[in-house]
Amino acid sequence: MNLDPSFIWTAGLSLLQALPETLWITFVSVAAGLVIGTAVALCRMYHIPVLSQLSAGYVAFVRGTPMLMHLLLIYFGLPVLIDGISSAMGWSFTSASIPLIGFVWIAFSITAGAYMSEVVRAGIQAVDKGQVEAAQSIGMTTIQTLRRIILPQALSVSLPNLSNSVIGMLHGSTLAYTISVVEINARAQIVAADNWKYFEAYIAAAILFWVLTILIEWISGWLEYRLNAYQRGGAL
Amino acid sequence: MIQLSGLSKTFGTQQVLKEIDLTVDKGEVVVILGPSGSGKTTMLRCINYLERPDAGEVRIGHLAVQGKHPSRRDIHQLRQRTAMVFQQYNLFKHRTALENVMEGLTVVQRIPRSEAREISARMLEKVGLGSKLDHYPGQLSGGQQQRVGIARALALNPEVILFDEPTSALDPELVGEVLEVIRRIAREGITMIVVTHEMGFARDVANRVVFMDGGIIVEEGQPEEIFQRPREERTRQFLQRIMPEPNYSI
Ligand SMILES: Nc1ncnc2c1ncn2[C@@H]1O[C@H](COP(=O)(O)OP(=O)(O)OP(=O)(O)O)[C@@H](O)[C@H]1O
Ligand SMILES: [Mg+2]
Numbered sequence: 263m264n265l266d267p268s269f270i271w272t273a274g275l276s277l278l279q280a281l282p283e284t285l286w287i288t289f290v291s292v293a294a295g296l297v298i299g300t301a302v303a304l305c306r307m308y309h310i311p312v313l314s315q316l317s318a319g320y321v322a323f324v325r326g327t328p329m330l331m332h333l334l335l336i337y338f339g340l341p342v343l344i345d346g347i348s349s350a351m352g353w354s355f356t357s358a359s360i361p362l363i364g365f366v367w368i369a370f371s372i373t374a375g376a377y378m379s380e381v382v383r384a385g386i387q388a389v390d391k392g393q394v395e396a397a398q399s400i401g402m403t404t405i406q407t408l409r410r411i412i413l414p415q416a417l418s419v420s421l422p423n424l425s426n427s428v429i430g431m432l433h434g435s436t437l438a439y440t441i442s443v444v445e446i447n448a449r450a451q452i453v454a455a456d457n458w459k460y461f462e463a464y465i466a467a468a469i470l471f472w473v474l475t476i477l478i479e480w481i482s483g484w485l486e487y488r489l490n491a492y493q494r495g496g497a498l
Numbered sequence: 499m500i501q502l503s504g505l506s507k508t509f510g511t512q513q514v515l516k517e518i519d520l521t522v523d524k525g526e527v528v529v530i531l532g533p534s535g536s537g538k539t540t541m542l543r544c545i546n547y548l549e550r551p552d553a554g555e556v557r558i559g560h561l562a563v564q565g566k567h568p569s570r571r572d573i574h575q576l577r578q579r580t581a582m583v584f585q586q587y588n589l590f591k592h593r594t595a596l597e598n599v600m601e602g603l604t605v606v607q608r609i610p611r612s613e614a615r616e617i618s619a620r621m622l623e624k625v626g627l628g629s630k631l632d633h634y635p636g637q638l639s640g641g642q643q644q645r646v647g648i649a650r651a652l653a654l655n656p657e658v659i660l661f662d663e664p665t666s667a668l669d670p671e672l673v674g675e676v677l678e679v680i681r682r683i684a685r686e687g688i689t690m691i692v693v694t695h696e697m698g699f700a701r702d703v704a705n706r707v708v709f710m711d712g713g714i715i716v717e718e719g720q721p722e723e724i725f726q727r728p729r730e731e732r733t734r735q736f737l738q739r740i741m742p743e744p745n746y747s748i
Contacts, residue, residue, distance in 0.1 A: 400602035
């Protein structure tokens with residue numbers, strides 16, 4: 263087997279075309295996942311009737327099944343649902359007008375939501391109850407206490423775990439190729455097949471993912487440093 | 499004026515407060531004494547509904563809040579008229595000393611930031627922390643943190659400040675500075691209910707001492723009365739245990 267080092271570079275440049283897809287999938291699923299995860303964590307922690315049971319079921323199901331299944335279930339199930347509702351209501355909307363990447367966004371947001379709810383929950387539990395009581399005692403409402411006292415501290419405590427979730431979603435985004443969304447991995451496959459240089463193409467893809475991962479860790483480290491200023495004793 | 503009537507609270511099968519009646523006049527400093535588990539903390543926490551009493555009434559001025567299911571609005575009102583200083587300080591760890599004091603002013607009382615900042619700086623000055631405005635709780639000693647806690651309570655200009663063993667978590671050498679601050683604000687005529695085991699402080703500062711045991715108020719009176727001539731056997735035993743040296747008064 264002969265390796266063509268120069269093709270790694272060529273393939274890498276070509277993979278960059280698919281970079282936006284990968285970043286979008288990661289960004290959307292992480293952002294939506296954080297919102298869903300926070301809502302789910304709160305429903306469970308405040309024991310909101312019905313919602314907390316639904317939330318627990320959702321988290322258990324998603325964590326108990328592979329990420330690829332979420333994508334396939336959404337990809338094959340959602341159109342049936344949407345088209346059924348649409349025709350029952352007499353709308354002209356059909357699932358065919360949803361872009362493929364839309365299915366990936368929805369599916370991976372669901373995946374991320376479940377995992378991140380656990381991260382957020384652990385973060386909230388790390389904020390001591392005394393601060394909540396202090397907030398209540400000065401007359402803050404539950405929502406104000408959450409927004410101003412609990413969540414900021416929960417997020418900064420959770421940052422290392424959240425950054426792991428982001429990396430998990432970045433790597434998981436490669437599964438989007440199964441429904442023909444051309445992100446970095448799919449692009450590598452195409453480049454490889456066109457030139458019969460599989461190893462080189464995948465080396466290029468691996469390097470690209472590694473660089474992205476390092477960037478995420480770097481950003482998260484910086485954020486952690488900024489947000490956790492209050493936890494460092496000593497100098498301001 | 500603060501008035502508790504028939505305040506009762508049960509945890510599981512244990513009745514912790516048994517129809518407590520207590521009236522505190524404006525400007526009065528009431529010290530609550532009692533053995534561990536007698537219900538002092540629970541009573542204090544019922545006054546601002548951090549704990550919900552099962553029955554009874556908490557009245558502050560014209561606001562009367564009743565029983566186990568008062569309206570959210572009533573609780574909110576009650577909390578705006580009271581402030582609490584906690585044994586564990588309970589400062590907001592992600593906020594500086596100044597921000598800790600400002601929080602209630604800007605978020606609850608909706609005072610403009612610049613004005614809130616001014617009031618807060620003044621309060622911190624008052625508790626001797628004028629040079630620590632921008633320090634986070636993690637950068638302050640226990641005594642300093644508790645003084646921020648006191649400034650946070652004072653800033654809200656409440657009708658009563660509730661202190662739950664404000665010096666119990668402190669290293670002995672830091673107790674004095676905190677008691678001194680409380681003493682000073684007591685002299686300003688701020689209404690206070692203080693749970694403490696600091697007998698010297700109680701003697702100095704209290705207008706009235708209330709002795710609790712087993713969820714009831716066993717006796718109450720002027721500090722001299724309670725400390726020199728307690729009427730009840732239980733009070734006598736408690737004082738003997740906590741201040742073993744005999745009290746020679748010739
Ligand atoms: N949330 C709770 N759940 C169950 N029992 C409780 C709870 N809070 C207090 N108790 C019980 O109620 C009783 C009174 O407690 P409380 O904290 O009011 O006593 P205290 O007089 O403040 O005692 P200490 O001097 O030790 O602080 C105790 O027996 C305690 O175990
Ligand atoms: Mg107590």
